[in-house]
Amino acid sequence: MQELIDRFQWLKGLPVILATFLTMNIAIVGLAFIFELIRNLFIGGQTFSGVGGVTLATPHEIRAEKTVQARLLYFSFAGFSGYTVLLLVLVCYKEFSSLMPYAGELEGRGFTEPVILLATWSFIAVGQAVFLVTWLLSMPRLKVLRELDFDLSPEERRGEVIDSGAGDxxxxxxxxxxxxxxxxxxxxxxxxxxxxxxxxxxxxxxxxxxxxxxxxxxxxxxxxxxxxxxxxxxxxxxxxxxxxxxxxxxxxxxxxxxxxxxxxxxxxxxxxxxxxxxxxxxxxxxxxxxxxxxxxxHLKNPTVVHLGLLMKRLAVWEAGDSGKDTEAEIMDLRSRLSAIAMLRLQRRGIEALELAIGAVKDNPNHVGGRIALALCLLDGIAMPEDRFSALDLYRGLARDAQADPRVHALGVIIGEEASLKDLEAALVQSSSEMSGSGKSKKKSESAKAVGDGVSDDLEWMDEAPVNPVAALCASGEGSDEALAANLLIIGHQAMDRGLPPTLRRTDREYLIHYYILMPLWAALGIGLGFAIDKITIGVAMGLLLILGHILIMRIQRSQEKNITHRDQMAMVNLAKRMRRNKVNFNPSALPVGTHLLLSGLLISVQGVTYDIGLPGWMVENIPSTRQKDFIEHVAERRRGYRTAKPARSRILEKKWWEKRERMSDSEGALARLLGTDIASAICPSEAKPSPAGSGGKGGGGDKGGSGGSGKGRRVVRRKGSGEGGRRRAVRRKRK
Incomplete structure (x- = not known):
């Protein structure tokens, strides 16, 4: 190593190397100091001052205004740092001209030592004059600045308050x-x-x-x-x-x-x-x-009432919800939308459609209810798939709530050109592109279109910690994070496999631990004692192994009680148990748009409803159920789940309405489901209900459809969509 150092010692004599090292060393130290100062400013949102210091911006402006932040950065790096580095370069050419590069060429052009000295002192004088004027102007603020504290906890009360009376x-x-x-x-x-x-x-x-x-x-x-x-x-x-x-x-x-x-x-x-x-x-x-x-x-508080009902439904993976259990209108509606998501997961399309129709009738202006109805119409379970009616609902939403990201997500589902910059729409696109194994995903335009906060797929679960679909789409290993976000996401599959919601060890695990492994440790210890002709040592070794096994089990149980969002041990073990029972965590198998409807525990703050998810460890608050009793309780639902048609899990192709004509059954469908007044209010382009037996040539009614062309194009009916097709399907199911 010393020989290698001696070989390159000649580099120290080069003027360029020495000057570059000196310049970069001082500049980097100065920039690091300024960066640390700016970082503290942004974190603390506070005004720095010495005796007679300068106020660049007020704390709330630094926190709230990007223009103020940009001005602060410009002043610090372009003004202060650039000015300092320029003076450093001038001093280096003045004091170490023999070491600086291009010194001879610059001196030949008149850049001599007196000129350098004059320029250096001119810059210093101008800088000091600017600082002196600013310092004098800031003197009246000295008392205020001395009373301020460094603000790393903005939730703590302090002096500066904006008079918000004018903004009531x-x-x-x-x-x-x-x-x-x-x-x-x-x-x-x-x-x-x-x-x-x-x-x-x-x-x-x-x-x-x-x-x-x-x-x-x-x-x-x-x-x-x-x-x-x-x-x-x-x-x-x-x-x-x-x-x-x-x-x-x-x-x-x-x-x-x-x-x-x-x-x-x-x-x-x-x-x-x-x-x-x-x-x-x-x-x-x-x-x-x-x-x-x-x-x-607070026994009658809407949040407490909702929590009690939610835990009762969780005990048996029940999805049904009347939507009128609490006195809070929006909370009831959100609970009903979550029930619709669960019913779609459990392939109970008729009940889901009934709830969606009721939600729209009760609150026609609510975006979530109209999205739920559109998704139920696309499923084609309770009635033949009606794409045009769903398209009418989307266009009504695009007119009434064009800035709502849920509407953009519905646009992606419906096949419309919609923005993917919001998480809701990006999740729709991403879940539809997940591979069959659920462990890999193509880098698509959805991964590039979302903003800086969610551009990386792995950050989706951090951006939306209570969204289980975001966790499943983020990576193939996000199953435990999905269970920590909302356990209901696997409720349909757990019901089908006969798995009650519990974190307790199964009978098989108890059998392995207490009837196989522990006797094995005892036998190994006794065998070791016979092998060395010291039975006491063998028995002690067997007891030591058994105690070590019990200690490890207790440590694992203790780790399971440590609540975190990611890598929570109880959720990791629950996800492994679900996988052993063939529960699929692939988001592409979920009904499309599930994340737009599904919610967990709803909380009301000043009349506004928020979703905080339903973490899997909440099952510890419900009574335990034997697996045999649980299977008997859900036997009928399991049979219905296995024979029913699943909800739609793929988005529609782009601009499909340009290649299809509207079926006669679709004309006026929303008016028949919701009533003419509500249908015309939320979907002005929706066709009026046609008389019984009328043909299907007219009445596309909307801009995107071609049903009103009347050019004699043959309408292609989906096989089995008529009454005869439904009767044949029932006969096949009975057989």
Whole structure:
């Protein structure tokens, strides 16, 4: 090694090498210092100051405004760092001209030592003059800057608060849209140019982003927006604190959620806060302690009622839901949509269609209900597949809620050219392209189209921690994350395999551990004792092996009680057990659009409903059931599942309506299902119900269809779609 060093020592004598090393060394150290300063600014969102320091931006502007962040970066790197490096280069040419490259050529052009000295001091004088003027202007802010603290916890209260009195109308508008689950309205509000105090406008747009991300299940982004809102409000605001706590719950960080909830003053706590405290304890079945008084006090709360009904249905993988169990309208509707997703998974298309029709009739303006009806029409289980009616529903949604990402996802399913930049649409495209094994996936345009936060497939489960389809699409190994997000995603297959929802070891595992392995360790120890003619040592060795086996089992059980979002041991073991029983975790086998409807535990905060998923360890809160009794209980549903037609699991081809004519049965189908008034309100292009026995030449009725052309083109009917075909199918099923 020393010979190698001696061989290259001559490089130290080169002027270029020495000057480059000196310049880069100082520049890199300076840039690293500036980068660390900027990182702390962005993390803390705070104003740095010395005695008479300069305020570049207020904390809430640094957190909320990208233009301010860009200005801060430009000042730090282009102004301060560039100015410093330029002075460094000039000093190097002044003091070490013999070592610097091109020194002779520059001196021949007049760049002599006096000129360099004059330029250096000129730059220094100008820089010091600018700094002196800025310093003098910032002197009145000295007292304010000295009173500020470094802000690494924006949820803590402090002095700076924006006067939001002028923005009450914006706040009311946002909450009204959120209570209606109007994601389209929230997204449009974020892009509006509004007059007035821009600090208040920025704050309300941050509130809209926070609620919108939370309603979509993008909890890490909702967490970031809630911190930003708290920073702008000076740490005040119960709603932002509760959203931050729910974000921690959704990402399975229960300790952080408890810290926030129990840190709220008692006089500020409302019913939503107390219910969240109770839910946080309930989500930890091993260490949580639910307050009995709180449980009795909020027994009629919609969230508590919904939780009780959800756990009862979970015990037998039941999907049925009347949708009118609680007093919260949107929560009932969301629960009904989740039941529709479960019914589609369990191939109970008739019940799913009935629930979807009821949901649209009860709330025609709700986007989720109309999407559920469109998906049921595409399944073709309760009635022949009706693509044109589903297309009418999509075009009505595209008119009424063009900014809603769920509408974009339905557009991808229906075969329309739709944006893939949002997670909902990208998941539809990705799940349809998953391979049959579910362990590999082509890199498609959906993986490239989503934004920076979800461009990598492996980050989808982190962007949407309560979305099981995102976990399954992220990689072939995301099965345990899917179970930690929402256990209901495998409910249909577990019911078919006769697997009750439980984390307890099966009889086979007990047999292997206690009747095979432990006697084997005892036999090995005794055999070793006979082999060495020391039976005492053999017995001791056998006991030691048995105790070690028991200790390992206890350690594993203890690790299973450690709640995390990823690689949670109980969910890893549950996923292995499901795979041994031939449960398929391939997302391409799921009904298309499942992630648009399926939800877990629903929580209401200030009238707005949020989904926090249903982690698999929640089965510890339900009574255990013997597998034999469970199989007898679900025997009828298992028979129906195995003989029924599965729901559609693939998206439609692009522009299919240009190659088909509308069937006569499809004309006025929505009017017959929903009533003429509702059908005409949500789908203006939908054809009116035709008289009995009328032909199918007219009445495409929409822009994309060609049913109204009347050019004599023969209508191709799907085999078995008529009444005779249905009778033949019933006879074949009976045989």
């Amino acid at each position: 109308w914006m706040k009311n508008l946002i909450h009204e849209a959120a209570r209606r689950e109007d994601i389209n309205g929230l997204r449009l509000f974020q892009t509006e140019s509004l007059a007035g105090d821009q600090a208040v406008v920025r704050m309300e747009k941050t509130r809209a982003r926070m609620i919108e991300r939370a309603m979509r299940g993008l909890w890490p982004q909702a967490m970031s927006e809630s911190r930003s809102l708290l920073a702008q409000q000076g740490g005040e605001g119960l709603e932002a604190r509760l959203i931050l706590a729910i974000s921690y719950i959704a990402t399975r960080r229960l300790d952080a959620a408890k810290q926030i909830l129990y840190g709220i003053d008692e006089e500020e706590r409302d019913d939503d806060t107390e219910v969240l405290m109770m839910i946080t304890e309930f989500l930890d079945p091993w260490r949580g302690e639910v307050d009995v008084d709180l449980r009795k006090k």
